[in-house]
Amino acid sequence: MEGIPYLNEHLWPGRIGHAGILLAFTAAILSAFSYFMSVQRADYADEAATWKKIGRGAFLGHALGVFTVVGMLFYVMIREYTEYQYVWAHVSDDLPLKYIFSAFWEGQEGSFLLWMFWHVVLGGLLVASAKNWESPVLAVLMLIEVFISIMILGIYIGEVRIGSNPTLLLRNTMDAPIFANADYLSLIKGNGLNPLLQNYWMTIHPPTLFLGFASTAVPFAFAIAGLWKKDFEGWIKPALPWALFSGMILGTGILMGGAWAYEALSFGGYWAWDPVENMSLVPWLTLLAGIHTHLVAKSTGYSIRSTFFFYIISFVLVLYSTYMTRSGVLGDTSAHAFTEMGLETQLVLFVLTFLLIGLVLLIARFRQIPEPKPEESLVSKEFWLFIGSLVLLFSALLITASTSLPVFNKIMESFNPAYVGRVITDPIPHYNKYQLWIGIFIGLLSGGVQFLRFREMNWAGNSAKFFLHTGVTLALSGALTWLCTRWINAYAWQYVLLLFAGCFTLIANLDYIITFLRGRLKVGGSVLAHIGFGMMIVGILASGLNKRFVSINTFVMDGLIEGGDSERLKNNVLLFKGVPMQMAGYEVTYVSDTLDNVTRTYTVNYQKKDESGKVLEEFDLHPNILYDKSFTKIAASNPDTKQYLHKDIFTHISSLPQVEMDMEFRKKREDSLRYQPHSLRLGQTYSFTDTVLLRDRDTFVLKQYSLRLEEITREATHPDYKAQQGDLTAGAVISVKRDDDDSTYTVTPMVILRGQLVYYFPSQINELSARVRLHPDVFDQIYTPEESLTYKEFTFKQGQIVDFEGLQLRFDGFNPKAEHPALQKEESDLAVGARMSVLTPQGGQFQAQPVFFIRDNTPFNLKDEVENLGLHLRFLSLDPKTETIQLMAARKLPQEDFPAAIELATNSLRSDYIVMEAIEFPGINLFWLGSTLMMLGLGLSMTHRIGQLYKKERA
Amino acid sequence: MKKIYVIVLVMIVAGIALLINAAGDTSTYSTFEDAARSGGKVKIAGQLAKDKEMHYDPQKDPNYFTFYLTDTEGNERKVVLLREKPQDFEMSEQIVLTGKMKGDEFVATEMLMKCPSKYKDEEIYINAEKENS
Structure with missing residues (x-):
């Protein structure tokens, strides 16, 4: 389609953006190479300095390139230039500006850019602060940048496409007849952002997580630098704050993902052992292991080798998780991996390159790495820190092994096409049963290790204290565990043990911070983190083990399914509008719903009453559903949660009447209604008999209906009617009664004439499954033709x-x-x-x-x-x-008394109900509080270590 | 021998033992025949039989949804899902069920659906057709 003079396209941002990509890529190569040379030629000071200067200059060039692409991509997204494929795929004209960020990182290219952006920011900080470590660290970091830039390069070598360029035009990415039209832009609309991602957590979770991923590159680069320069101990001090920073940010990013899942998704929980979740958790676990051995290395000189190993493996695992989530290998085992984009080979090379660099260097230098001769004492804190790190590594390896099953299948299939891939039948119990023991070990270790302080100082003088503190802690933990088991009904011995481990670490660390540090929190980052860990364990057990379905419908007919375990799964209840239902101690009523644009928000009222019927407690929840932008299907269902200090009540809409969920069905259904016309004069009552299908019985009964026309008017309103200029409107007030129902229902149907088209706005009487509409003949009667x-x-x-x-x-x-x-x-x-x-x-x-x-x-x-x-x-x-x-x-005087044409259908479906799921999560705040404390503890340690670095410098 | 090595060795042995043990948690995607033979909990992958009836009547039971599934061997069975009918169910390309056979029916407690990607080029073609006509 060359040579077509396309209208209204904006080509310059794409050209600038593309130039930015090429600049970022070439400058990264140059920078990595120059920094590399600066290390290799370190013996020749002048030459090394020149190489370093070039490296820095190229780094700035790379930064400029990355900022340009990011800036241009944001620009075209904000301006909604749908001629760009990326804009077309992720933005739509109804997308609020606040979600532009989410849309930016919804796609693979955007999230690669985000990752590069953070590397540039961290790289800038390193250039400014790393001093003589700058060259080797930046050389590694820029090599990583080279690999990521390849992912967005989008060039062809032969038939093979390398990377996916986000600045491509839509008409260059697909071949469609529409592009023969010069004004094709007026015909296309952006796809927009997945409604599930239209949530504020999605604005902050991905950048935090990617900053976490990016920051794991810094301890990795320091470790490689140490091995490369054979300076095995010099990197330990400057790298420590970076490792703590990385642990804090990556952990926070993972937690935010959990918060998003809990708040926006309807599976009811913050963690589901989804492969994508697992693969972000695993590098964090090994990073934590590394931080622990790092601390040991810093204070005693032991465990330097393992620290190298942990930082290398953490970064490689980040790359591996990138491969897992972006290559499509997870297939149908994950609910939220990225869509496949043909980057698999590149991603595999990316992982293998850095795995090889790390392992080869580590093995080559292994014997040269100093290790103090006398072995660590069995009662030293450092020894047990090391054991703790091994437990973390063990946990990470188990999770990785299980999560890698699809990768294993793929490898097996490539050797033997007949191989049938295996899957984990029940992932959640599978992971839980192993990680439970990790939790127990870590809990006992991080509590117990605090008592070794007495051993280290002066054992003879402190043994009494040791026994006192240990004894009191054990007793208190036991008591607390007992209380917790009563609260959350956890009686299986494994759970009791885990609860005990959590309580034990909580109390042991509290004891440490009070009696040993005397409340000096500044140096107590690690203690705070471990208190958080203890709380988190209790929170996980309380909310996970004891989550209780509130929405249990005790009136549902039984006997449909035999067997006990199926009962457990009946978690949904049906609520008719305005009809209260008793469930798990609450009287729950679906009160109302309002439609605003494409969001329908429901009000569900909860009441707790005492025996005399007095309301003890009352609250409203507002779960909502989002229709897609063409208003034909439901795109997302967002839960709402009532939060107490000790529990949450989580509520979401799991289903709706089909006429509310599927607009096509609604139309079909409306067309299939048997409307019977009736002519009525004002004030006249008309009775007739109709057959009604009895639910569940395939039989019909005769029912007597009576209709009465109360009023007829030109000025009518209807909840679904939006007035437009030039509309001709007619409405009526009609009462309907059925002989088997005592109530009289009053409805106000309406009909409008817009241009040449008639639009009906019928009224539904859900209690009678009837629908009333006004015939357009009524226009002739209230408007003089x-x-x-x-x-x-x-x-x-x-x-x-x-x-x-x-x-x-x-x-x-x-x-x-x-x-x-x-x-x-x-x-x-x-x-x-x-x-x-x-x-x-x-x-x-x-x-x-x-x-x-x-x-x-x-x-x-x-x-x-x-x-x-x-x-x-x-x-x-x-x-x-x-x-x-x-x-x-x-x-011509209007007719005073005329028959109005009214139509009634008696086979309409009820549409005034919701199917709802409500879950009570006790103690979930302990999870959030505990995990937040862990991150705070890491942050506190980081600031403390940075302070130490600068204090030393000044001294 | 250093005690660290002893510990590492113990961990490796434990790890291998756990992984062997964990192999029992895995299964291949079964067929209805396998499920009937084993009688236990299995995973079945297949496709929705779109010509057959689907039934979900939340007013009767909001946790009871039935449809027909064709497994990888082409056998078709009625499936009872003890949950609400998921949105966009008709659009599913592939369905993975966890559950067991009860008589002629497969009673599923969990379901994963694979839906076509939202990045469909459909709109472009639809608009193009409008343009041509």
Whole structure:
């Protein structure tokens, strides 16, 4: 389709963006190479300094390139330039600006850019602060950047595409006949952001997580630098704050993902052992292991080798998780991996390259790495820290092994095409049963290790203290565990053990911070983190083990399924609007729902009553559902949660009447209704008999209905009707009664005429499964049809009075700024109104203003009507010379008493219910509080270590 | 021997033992026949039989949804899902069920659906058709 002069395209941001990509890629190569040379030529100071200068310059170039691409991509997304494939795929005109960020990192390219962006920011900080470590660390970091830039390069080598370029035009990425049209842009619309991602957590979770991923590269780069320069101990101090930073940010990013899942997704929980979740957790576990051995290495010189290993493996695991989530290998085992983009080979190379660099260096240098001769004592804190790290590694390896099953299948299939891949039958219990033991070990270790302080100081003098503190802690932990088991009904011995481990670490660390640190939190980061860990364990057990379904419908017919375990799964209840239902101690009522744009928000009322019926407690929850942008299907269902200090009540809409979920079905259903017409005069009651299908029994019964027309009006309203200029509306108030139901239902159906089209706005009576609508014949009855009028023409001068059908018409003058409900003014219009007064013999006076206008040299007139008098006036023309106007008038009184056409269908489905799931999570706040404390503890340690670094420098 | 090595060795042995043990948690995607033979809990992958009836009547039981599934061997069975009917169910390309056979029916407690990607080029083609006609 070359040579077509496309309209309205904006090509320059794409060109600048593409230049940015190329710059970022080439500058990264140059920078990595120069920094590399600067290390290799370190013996020649001048040469090394020059290489370093080039490296820095190229780093700046790379930064410029990355910022340019990011900036341009944001620019085209904000301006909604749908000629760009990335914009078309992720933005739509109804996407609020606040979600532009989420849309930016929804796609693979955007998230790669985010990752690179953070590397650049961290790289800048390293250039400024790493001093003599700058060259080797930046060399590694820039090599990583080279690999990531390849992912967005989008060049072809032969038939193979390398990377996916986000600045491509839509018409260059797909071949469709539409691109033969020069004005194709006016025909396409952006796809928009997945509604599940339209959540504020999605604005902050990905950047935090990617900063976490990016920051694991820093300890990795320091470790490689140490091995490379054979300076095995020099990197330990400067790298420590970076490792703590990484642990804190990556952990926070993972937690935010959990918060998003809990708040926006309806699976009811913060963690589901999904492969994507697992693969972000695993590098964090090994990183934590590394931080622990790092601390040991710093204070005693032991465990340097394992620290190298942990930082290398953490970063490689980050790359491996990138491969898992972006290559499509997870297939149908994960609910939220990225869509496949043909980057698999590149990703595998990325992982293998850095795995090899790390392992080869580590093995080559292994023997040279210093390790103090006498082995660590069995009762030293450091020894047990090391054991703890091994437990963390063990946990990480188990999770990785299970999660890698699809990778294993893929490898097996490539050797043996007949191999049938295996899957984990029940992932959640599978992971839980192993990680439970990790939790127990870590809990006992991180509590127990605090008592070794007595051993280290002066054992003889402190043994009494040791036994006192240990004894009291054990007793308190036991008591607390007992209380917890009562609270959350956890009686299986494994759970009790885990609870004990959690309580033990909590109390042991509290004891440490109070009696040993005497509340000096500044140095107590690690203690705080371990207190958090203890709380988190209790929170996980409380909320996970004891989550209780509130929405248990005790009235559901039993016997459909035999067997006990299926009962457990009946978690949904059906609530009719306004009908309270008792469930798990609450009286729950679906009160109302409101539609705003494409979001329908439900109000569900919870009440807790005592025996006398007094309301003890009451609250409303507002779960909502989002329709897709064309309003045909439900795109997302967002839960709402009532939060207490000790528990949450989580509520979401799991299903709705099909007519509410599927607009196509709704239309079909409406078409299939058996509407019976009935003619009714005002105030008249009409009775008839209809057959009604009895639910569940395939039989029909006869039911007596009576209809009564209460009122008929031109000014009608309906919840679904949005007024537009020029609409002709008719509405009625009708009462309906069925003989087997005591209530009389009053409905207000409406019908409108818009242009040549009739739109029905029927009213539903859910209690009777009936639907009432107004027949368009009613227009002829409340509006006088034009063809039944006989007009008479008149010529008026200003002030002149003419008699017409017993009325006096007076022309009061022109109105040059005439308006009329049916007139949509255009610029070229010449419109003028004739101000008319109508006087009745009884002395009444009415005003009317017919309008005459000229559009494109053609005269038009718009009628005005004095409804009470049945008077119709049309302004035909005006003569400026004689200052007269031509007017025609007709009079016909509206029928006082006429039959209105009403239609009733008795086979309509009920549509006033929701299917809801409600879950109570006890103690979930302990999980959030505990995990937040862990991150705070890491942050506190980081600031403390940075302080130490600078203090040393000044000294 | 250093005690660290002893500990590492113990961990490796434990790890291998656990992984062997964990192999029992895995299964291949079964067929209805396998499920009937084993009688236990299995995973079945297959496709929705779109010509057969689907039934979900939340007013009767909001946790009872039935449909027909064709497994990888082409056998078709009625499936009872003890949950609500998921949104966009008709659009599913592939369905993975966890559950067991009870008589002629497969009673599923969990379901994973694979839906077509939202990045469909459909709109482009639809608009193009409008343009041509």
